[in-house]
Amino acid sequence: MALVPAHAATHRATPYGPHTRAPRKAPRPRFPRLRADGDGETQHSNFDVSVAVVGAGPVGLLTALALARRGFRKVRVLDRLPEPERPDAPCWGDPDRSYNLGLGGRGQRALMRFGAFDTVDHYSRTVVGRKDWSNGEAKVTLNKRRFMTKVIARDRLSSCLYQELQEKHPEVEVQFSTECTSVDFSQARARLELQRCGVPKDVQGLAQEESCDILNEAPSEMEVDLVLGCDGIRSAVRGALQAAGARVEQTRFQDRRPIVYRVLAIPTGKEDSTELNYSVRKDNVIVEALPNVEGDLLGVVLFRPTDERIEGLKSGAEAKKVFEELFPEWPTPMITDEEWDNFAARKTRQLPRFAYAGPELNLGGKCCLLGDAIHSVKPFFGLGLNSGFEDISVLDQCLGECDAELSKALPLYTRRRAPEAKCLVRCQRRFDQATDLAFALAFVLPIVLDSIFRKLLPSVFAPGLLALFQDGELSFTTAERRKRRDRILQAMIICGVLSLLGAGAFLSLRTVARLLWRCLSPPVHGWLHHELM
Known part of the structure; x- marks a missing residue:
């Protein structure tokens, strides 16, 4: 394997704390009922297979953890963003830093399967219902699900999984601030071109996801046996598969009702429960607020892109007045004037479009795609990340059934997940x-x-x-x-x-x-x- 320059930001094991949890074992389930405790601890002799995981978001990091538990010892994770803060850092309630998401049954099963649930649960808030002001007076509805939603900031989840890798599998390298600019599958081994990058000084918070300045340095290369594309909706690995002849076509749907959003930090009062999803809606403006583990709420304000009431805000006082008129029963007085000023100045962001890839998700035993690279849905029902985590469970199961023989396991993964990705997207789009x-x-x-x-x-x-x-x-x-x-x-x-x-x-x-x-x-x-x- 050709290594990157010595000055590249490669982070090896620096444990945050002692390893205190023992892995669990259970009989291997059969698809589609993926149980929490899979056979991820089973060791194989396939140690010489080198793997590049493109994307160090939650899906990429959990994929690396799954591979390490299965016995792969040459795993490197690549991501263009900088290294995340530690899970216990004080930055996670900042709406300009990250947004909250919910982990349901599919996601929690995957975390249990790969031994990462306890760490994630420690930094999550369990939501048992919702409090809704949409009809004027507040109405509380409790859930009756087997898996109560675990709420955590998206980047904090990445930080938790990164900590798991550092503590339990120090042999896995996670290389931040490195963009994979191209992948060549024409040779026996896949060749990746890597470029060091950085975030512009005037761009912070959520905008980092869309910003990566390539540094004026010579690119480096690396060769691996397996490439796993966990690099999101605009996947570069998916494009490389198409160029290599794989039938990995992305079907994208036009928005029937375009919606954009801004984030809003909402403090809670002494009498407010921190185990509820707070919701209010009126005149095509929707506020959905999820609690952090610290107890405050991080809200997402959804509205039409043509709505000048939100898009045309000039000051915090104007924003406060708009919300008081729209939602007189909603406790907007708890929000500080400073946060209203920040909300009025924040960038309006786009929701992802519905899209799925297929009918192939792999290229022989050289590459396969997971997560948003194969299915993109709107975050209304919390199935985007959860289905991405389930992709990893299915891939791990396929590796187990095929004794980690990639030429058999990856096509089997495609046969199982391509129809699922299509079904997920098309069914959710019916609601849009x-x-x-x-x-x-x-x-x-x-x-x-x-x-x-x-x-x-x-x-x-x-x-x-x-x-x-x-x-x-x-x-x-x-x-x-x-x-x-x-x-x-x-x-x-x-x-x-x-x-x-x-x-x-x-x-x-x-x-x-x-x-x-x-x-x-x-x-x-x-x-x-x-x-x-």
Whole structure:
């Protein structure tokens, strides 16, 4: 393997604390029911396989952890952003530093499978329900899920997984501030071109995700046996696979209802629960606020890009006035004037578009894609990162079933995950409708029907599709088939009830008509006889 220059930012083991947790073992499950405790501790003799994981976000770092647990000893993770702060750093409540996300059943199972759940859970806040002001007065709804959502800042999650690697697998190298500019698959081993980069001085916080200044240095190269593309929606590895002849086409969908967002820090009062998702919406402006482990809320304000009430803000006082008019019942007075000024000055950011890749996700045994590189969804239902973590569990399972033989494991991974990625994106896009009526028919009506039939016949009908997706017990395709069956049964029952009601109404009308005829026929006959005579 050709190494990068000695001055590159390569970080080896510097543990934050002692290793105190013992790995757990359990029988290997079969797809699609991926249990929490997989066979990730199983060691193989495939130590000489060198791996480059492109992307050191949560998916990339958990992928490296999964490979290390399986016995791969030559793993290097590459990322263009700088090294994250430690998980216990005081910066994570800053809305200009990172945003919160929720880990559901799929994500938590993956973290348990690879022994990283305890660390992530320590820096997460468990959310047990939501508090909603959308109808004026606050309404609290508690969840009944098996896996309560774990809320953590996205970059803090990366920091936790980075700590896990440093503590447990110091042989794994994580190289920050390094851009993978190209990948060549034409030779026996993949060749990556790397370029050192830095963040512009005038760009901070969330904007770092879109900023990387290439430094004026000669590029370096490295050769590896396996490349794993965990580099997000605009994946460079996916482009390299296409150039190499793989059928990795990305299908992107236009937004039916474009929505943008800004972040907002929201303190909590003494009486406020820090285990709830706070929500309020009015006139196409939505605020969703999730708690940090420290107890404050980090809110996302969603609005139309043409909404000048938010987009045209000039000052914090103006922002405060807009929110007081929109949400008079919502506790906006807790937000400081300084934070209102920051909110008015913040950049408006775009939500990702719905997209999926396929039908191939790999190139023989040389490369495969995971996470947002194969499926991109809007973050309304918390399935983007969670499905990315599930990708890693499936890849690990395929490696176990094929005894880490890449030429068999990666095509098997494609056969299992490509249909899942397509199903996830297409099903979630159904909820993204252009009009309120279309949204009600596509989203609200199915929820109402599922709730009614679930209460009437719980042994026959499953929960709603979204609940099945979030729980993670079934694969996306299996959940969709299950709900399609439920829809057919529901339609049959509704048609049967309507038919019975129609038949009953017809019989009732006929009976009433006969009674009327019997009652009225003598006078009518007499009148006719009189008139005719």
